[in-house]
Amino acid sequence: MSLLxxxxxxxxxxxxxxxxxCRARRSVKAKLMAAFTLMFMSSIQAEPTDSNAWLKIxxxxxxxxxxxxxxxxxxxxxxxxxxxxDYCLYSSLNMKALRCWENKKTGEFKQEFSSKNNIKxxxxxxxxxxxxxxxxxxxxxxxxxNHRLNDIASAEIKMAWVxxxxxxxxxxxxxx
Amino acid sequence: MxxxxxxxxxxxxxxxxxxxxxxxxxxxxxxxxxxxxxxxxHHKEHNHHEDHDMDFDFDENPRDGFYLxxxxxxxxxxDFYISEHDTDEVDFDLDVSYRVQFLGLFVESPGLSSRRxxxxxxxxxxxxxxxxxxxxxxxLFYETSTKGIDGLEGIQNRKKAKRGGVRATGYxxxxxxxVILTPYSPDNIGSDGLEASISYGHTWQVKNWNFYxxxxxxxRSEEVxxxxxxxxxxxxxxxxxxxxxxxxxxxxxxxxxLSSDWVFGSFVAYRxxxxxxxxxxxxxxxxxxxxxxxxxxxx
Numbered sequence: 217m218s219l220l221x222x223x224x225x226x227x228x229x230x231x232x233x234x235x236x237x238c239r240a241r242r243s244v245k246a247k248l249m250a251a252f253t254l255m256f257m258s259s260i261q262a263e264p265t266d267s268n269a270w271l272k273i274x275x276x277x278x279x280x281x282x283x284x285x286x287x288x289x290x291x292x293x294x295x296x297x298x299x300x301x302d303y304c305l306y307s308s309l310n311m312k313a314l315r316c317w318e319n320k321k322t323g324e325f326k327q328e329f330s331s332k333n334n335i336k337x338x339x340x341x342x343x344x345x346x347x348x349x350x351x352x353x354x355x356x357x358x359x360x361x362n363h364r365l366n367d368i369a370s371a372e373i374k375m376a377w378v379x380x381x382x383x384x385x386x387x388x389x390x391x392x
Numbered sequence: 393m394x395x396x397x398x399x400x401x402x403x404x405x406x407x408x409x410x411x412x413x414x415x416x417x418x419x420x421x422x423x424x425x426x427x428x429x430x431x432x433x434h435h436k437e438h439n440h441h442e443d444h445d446m447d448f449d450f451d452e453n454p455r456d457g458f459y460l461x462x463x464x465x466x467x468x469x470x471d472f473y474i475s476e477h478d479t480d481e482v483d484f485d486l487d488v489s490y491r492v493q494f495l496g497l498f499v500e501s502p503g504l505s506s507r508r509x510x511x512x513x514x515x516x517x518x519x520x521x522x523x524x525x526x527x528x529x530x531x532l533f534y535e536t537s538t539k540g541i542d543g544l545e546g547i548q549n550r551k552k553a554k555r556g557g558v559r560a561t562g563y564x565x566x567x568x569x570x571v572i573l574t575p576y577s578p579d580n581i582g583s584d585g586l587e588a589s590i591s592y593g594h595t596w597q598v599k600n601w602n603f604y605x606x607x608x609x610x611x612r613s614e615e616v617x618x619x620x621x622x623x624x625x626x627x628x629x630x631x632x633x634x635x636x637x638x639x640x641x642x643x644x645x646x647x648x649x650l651s652s653d654w655v656f657g658s659f660v661a662y663r664x665x666x667x668x669x670x671x672x673x674x675x676x677x678x679x680x681x682x683x684x685x686x687x688x689x690x691x
Contacts, residue, residue: 279649281602282508288599376652378690382563383509383529385457385491386690 269297271339271369278331283377286330293325295339295369302343303368308336316342334374338367455521455529458492460691461505463542463657467684471546472665472677473619483684487542496521498531504543504659505688511561511570512591512608512641515539519559531559535574547663547680549610549639550619553579555587567594577616585615591641606643612636618669637666657686 272294278287293305304316305325314337317323329335344366379386465485489503491510499518502510519533534556540548557574574587591608612618613636617625645659664679 277652278600279652280600281597281647281649281655282595285597285602378649378652378655379459379508382527383561383568384454385493385509386459388457389494 269339269369271295271337271371273337273371273373275373277374277376280377282379283381284332286332287375288328288330289373290328291373293337296322297368301341304340304342306338306340331375334372336370336372339369340366341368453496453521454524456493456495458490459506459509460490461503461688463487463503463505463686463688465504465543465684465686467543467682469546469682470680472680473546485542493521502541504541504686505655505657507593507606508568511568512593512606513572513589513610527562527564529561533557533559543684544661544682547661547682552617552619552625553577567592583615585613587612587616600649602647604645608641610639610641635668637668639666640664653690655688655690657688659684
């Protein structure tokens, strides 16, 4: 597991200790604990991943007129890795692979998508699928949990809108 | 002591104004964050109440906020108020439409780009938004102008005096119903009369294109003076207006979001004149059309 993926976890631990330490008036101890935790986590060997792999997506944003409407986009995806291999492309909309490539290090994919929520795309190396999912993999399926754990590259289309629904103002006030 | 508490209160109010900030809420992440904040606040403040859709609390008024749009409109069609009724000229207008509401008090100026907020028969007004639930919004308002909205002035039914009244707008999933009643007019001589309208709009989505259709009926009692080309503002005492009048409207249009700020639109609008206006005219005009395109930037 890469350090990058563990960062939110580390921050969470730091926040956890910070809160409790403040309550117990032991902020110095909490800071030391957090520092040790950070050092400990840094020493963990990151799982080898293709850090130069990339997945590019066009467009990066899909705009609907009204909030809550389905947004339609013709999506064009391109990916590249440093080493040839068997890769599959997944999206957060479907557990089934959108497409798989064998012994390739580049690929392209085009398809129209529609969604009300952000769509995330993941490029996954087949060898990163764990044993429990071998059957699923054979069927071209994977769980959304493993999208995040196993992807070597990911990209996201963000959903946006012009107007809020039901005549509500586009911009609202917030006090404090 | 009184002086101290007054100045303390004044400081708090000032601080509240200074710390209040507009929140752009037009992407999914931001809106969810804002929604969470609001829900948390609501839960904290009202957890001892039963949940109601109604909301009389101005501090939590869901319509507080603002909309501001600027449109470039190119239109062509009829004009009831010039001698050459059927013109071939293409009109070009720059229109600013807005709605600002704070603690329920609002001021607004409708435009062609804000039909989904302002409705078919809206005019520039100020007022108070005093009731909201999930569907309905009720306002008390007073007009600040009797001028029609840019791009449609030529086929809108002008009147002489500003009016005040109540407006109910129902916002449904893909449609909107608006009922307006204005029984008050300080500018009228004698009885205030009554102006009333009902309009309905529906939106259809095809891919990212939005098509809409609006229809409406508009009523003016005898005391509400229309404007006609030859007679100016009609007065019953001058024999122009001897009855009340009903006119109808219909609009179809489309909108396409080019980005989260820019929207392209197009429209075709129809207005019929009321019988009393038709009778008062020297020509044979009974109705008119206007069509155009617009490009709107939403702030």
